[in-house]
Amino acid sequence: MTESTAPLWPAPTASGPVDGTVEVPGSKSLTNRALVLAALAAGPSLVRHPLLARDTRLMIQALRVLGATIEPADDGVRVTPAPVIGGGFVDCGLAGTVMRFVPPMAALAGGDVRFDGDPHARERPMSTVLDALRDLGATIDDAGRGALPFTVRGAGALPGGAITIDASASSQFVSGLLLSAARYDKGVTVHHDGTPVPSQPHIDMTVAALRERGVEVDDESPNTWRVEPGDIRPLDTVVEPDLSNAAPFLAAAVLTGGTVRVPRWPAATTQPGDALRDLLARMGAAVSLDDGVLTVRGTGDVRGLDADLHEVGELTPVLAALAAVSNEPSRLRGIAHLRGHETDRLAALAAEINGLGGDVEETDDGLAIRPAPLHAGVFRSYADHRMAQAGAVLGLVVPGVQVEDIATTSKTLADFPGMWSALLGQPAALGGEAHLGRGPAA
Incomplete structure (x- = not known):
């Protein structure tokens, strides 16, 4: 080292x-999930008591790059969604939630979105998410590295569908795909095939956040999550302490x-x-x-x-x-x-x-x-x-x-x-x- x-x-x-x-302060995990869903929702949302630290500021900036308006309001931030745009650069820093939650949203952009981050971020595994997005219809240029830096070449929409992944390295692979899934034409069914997914509570957190916003999620079958296509309801939400x-x-x-x-x-x-x-x-x-x-x-x-x-x-x-x-x-x-x-x-x-x-x-x-x-x-x-x-x-x-x-x-x-x-x-x-x-x- x-x-x-x-x-x-x-x-x-x-x-x-x-x-x-x-x-x-507020939970990073809950804050970044709330921010992504607010940026994809059918109207403005309030996120109260969010964490404001490096990882969440990177998420805020990433969502602004993709077209959302995020402004201070009351005891948090107001997020006003807009059609996802391309032509920008997303700095992931060393935030796993940014590098794994934002690319599935960028696949909805009307143009290219480039991703990179801190030097060590380039060593973190990303191939599971990138390959899954390709299987769902996205075009991604990563020069065969399966890691940062890469470019998501958005076409304005994504077909979606069913995929099988190995998420045994990180629950974020599943959560990232589920968060944007309701905006895909056919929704998404994610099946995990491998050793048990670590930190299952974080997937449960994602499912609960989606359901709270009116998204239909079926997680009855082991290692399988189905998100139906549809609107994401705007919400006035309070973030728990981390x-x-x-x-x-x-x-x-x-x-x-x-x-x-x-x-x-x-x-x-x-x-x-x-x-x-x-x-x-x-x-x-x-x-x-x-x-x-x-x-x-x-x-x-x-x-x-x-x-x-x-x-x-x-x-x-x-x-x-x-x-x-x-x-x-x-x-x-x-x-x-x-x-x-x-x-x-x-x-x-x-x-x-x-x-x-x-x-x-x-x-x-x-x-x-x-x-x-x-x-x-x-x-x-x-x-x-x-x-x-x-x-x-x-x-x-x-x-x-x-x-x-x-x-x-x-x-x-x-x-x-x-x-x-x-x-x-x-x-x-x-x-x-x-x-x-x-x-x-x-």
Whole structure:
């Protein structure tokens, strides 16, 4: 892996038990689904309490390129759809939702739409989506790479129909095809043929978002989703807090024996991050949800965790950090697909925790983590926001941890360093400024 020149952030060490309330911004997953559906709807929509961070700003700009008007309104944004246009360039950054949700919409454009992104984005698999769009009638020029950069040559409409794909690398392959499917002439039937799709809750989230907007979806048959053609109803929708982004803050309570509260935690949700309630309890925390406030209290006992995280892989980095300082061995399973995320998260977690003196071993489908005394050192982020969050968690109890490129957390949290320092009751550490200029303004 190449040496990074990104700045180092001295991760604050907790001086005692934390005690605070953390207002977590809106869910990235829900925000970007709501934005895409609003841009395809039959009239203007309001998206309230959206996340405004790099990934969602990239989505907003992409939808503007395709013709939608997106303006600040009330406590969110107003999206006014228009016929999908071509002749533009979409910057995907490192956002999987942009690179996988927007090309199926671009296939409806009346002209070419070019896609590219950050250097590492060119390594993320895209052939499943691109080949599926070709099978549905789209013309795509990717020079045979099956990855960014590529051009979708829109013809103003797409026939649609039935396709079979292998979505075992990412649930986003399915969601991306379903989100635009109602606008295709014959709708779309997606059948998955392969090992189980990871993060099934994200597909459930997509199906629920479509049904909420009046789209007819049949998901009764295993591994098959049918979206009927028709209008997408405009909606005034409120985005839930991003439960996965609550993970490092809740982990701080577990590690320091403190208490962290997160308001507006939904009683029922399609977000995979809701699994934190069970997972953190299994790691020794006292967890309660009362009147919409989730409270996690550390007990001073951080237990090991043996869990299949196939459906909640995004929680792996923070859970691995907790496991690295627990008093028992842990086994995190079912997450081989994380090798294809922003970085190879399994290799990255093993390398960085072991670099601090840890004992982490990659397995075929996850990580085996054994207790070991950790020491000061640099924790690299690999331009991956979840990795940076994991480094911050370790720094709570390991003095001298320096997280490389903490600003990468702006992908899903506009000011993670400021929120982290506020929870600890400390001044913001130097080097923690989020790179807010990297995404277009909403």
